[in-house]
Amino acid sequence: MLLPGSARDPLVVVRSGFWNFNGIGLFDGDEALVVDPGIFPEDIALLGTAVATRGNPDRPRTIEHVILTHSHHDHIRGWQHFPGARVTTPQPVADKNATSRERIVAAKTAIDETLGTPDPDFVYPSAETVPRLHTFEQQTSLRVGELEVELHLLLGHSNCCSVVWIPAHQTLLTGDYLVSPGIPYCRWQAKEFEEALVWLRQFTTDRDVQRVIPANNAILKSNAEIKSALELEIDYFAHLRATCQDLHATGLSKDKAIRQAADTIIPFRESRGKTTTRAARRQDRDNAGRILKEIAGDPV
Numbered sequence: 113m114l115l116p117g118s119a120r121d122p123l124v125v126v127r128s129g130f131w132n133f134n135g136i137g138l139f140d141g142d143e144a145l146v147v148d149p150g151i152f153p154e155d156i157a158l159l160g161t162a163v164a165t166r167g168n169p170d171r172p173r174t175i176e177h178v179i180l181t182h183s184h185h186d187h188i189r190g191w192q193h194f195p196g197a198r199v200t201t202p203q204p205v206a207d208k209n210a211t212s213r214e215r216i217v218a219a220k221t222a223i224d225e226t227l228g229t230p231d232p233d234f235v236y237p238s239a240e241t242v243p244r245l246h247t248f249e250q251q252t253s254l255r256v257g258e259l260e261v262e263l264h265l266l267l268g269h270s271n272c273c274s275v276v277w278i279p280a281h282q283t284l285l286t287g288d289y290l291v292s293p294g295i296p297y298c299r300w301q302a303k304e305f306e307e308a309l310v311w312l313r314q315f316t317t318d319r320d321v322q323r324v325i326p327a328n329n330a331i332l333k334s335n336a337e338i339k340s341a342l343e344l345e346i347d348y349f350a351h352l353r354a355t356c357q358d359l360h361a362t363g364l365s366k367d368k369a370i371r372q373a374a375d376t377i378i379p380f381r382e383s384r385g386k387t388t389t390r391a392a393r394r395q396d397r398d399n400a401g402r403i404l405k406e407i408a409g410d411p412v
């Protein structure tokens with residue numbers, strides 16, 4: 113557990129052994145919510161118990177809300193563990209077509225087989241399957257006890273993703289943004305991802321964000337740390353995009369351009385004290401491929 117939840121800081125974060133995934137919960141008064149609840153059933157159960165009973169063991173709270181930040185298979189797991197809860201998610205999550213839903217569920221099933229945690233009753237969360245579904249276009253808010261919680265659509269990592277802001281605790285839950293600062297995790301369009309980073313930087317300043325809890329890995333614990341992580345990612349994209357533009361102009365084949373562009377980002381990252389792992393190199397190539405597609409005007 114990264115955050116156990118207390119009266120002063122009622123956030124609970126359960127770290128999974130898989131992908132360092134962070135299942136997140138929040139409680140106030142008689143109510144609680146969970147956000148992208150977790151990977152293993154026992155993680156999800158632990159999160160549910162913690163938000164329901166922390167500091168209040170005799171009168172468990174109602175888990176009133178489940179928030180699903182976006183539709184990637186690791187984020188939509190576990191919504192059925194909280195029967196009766198209202199499920200809040202961006203409209204594009206509910207709007208995924210049958211093919212996309214099948215692909216997402218198939219990816220989840222493949223992971224379940226690897227982990228040995230079969231989940232045959234799982235269904236994709238949609239208007240047909242969720243009894244209390246609440247979707248939003250750009251922004252919505254909800255309450256947990258006396259606490260206000262805002263959700264903002266923020267496309268870029270995917271074409272359906274959002275972030276969750278808890279003003280009273282100056283805490284932003286960023287989903288798959290800032291999961292590994294310095295290795296931007298783009299799974300959709302680079303341009304929108306870059307715009308999302310700029311939006312996050314502005315939001316961090318305007319709202320005085322003091323803590324970011326991403327869906328994986330470490331919590332960022334100060335305004336300065338958050339801003340420096342965002343600057344790193346903004347600079348990374350500026351650097352990678354400029355290199356891709358130069359390489360594209362030389363007429364180099366796409367495969368070669370991707371490899372060369374990805375190679376040029378390594379010294380950039382290492383000059384900022386970030387090591388280069390195999391996963392980082394894979395993501396660099398993926399990001400370069402997405403930028404080159406945009407430059408060439410290819411469909412994403």
Ligand SMILES: [Zn+2]
Pocket residue numbers: 182184269270288299
């Ligand atoms: Zn994702």
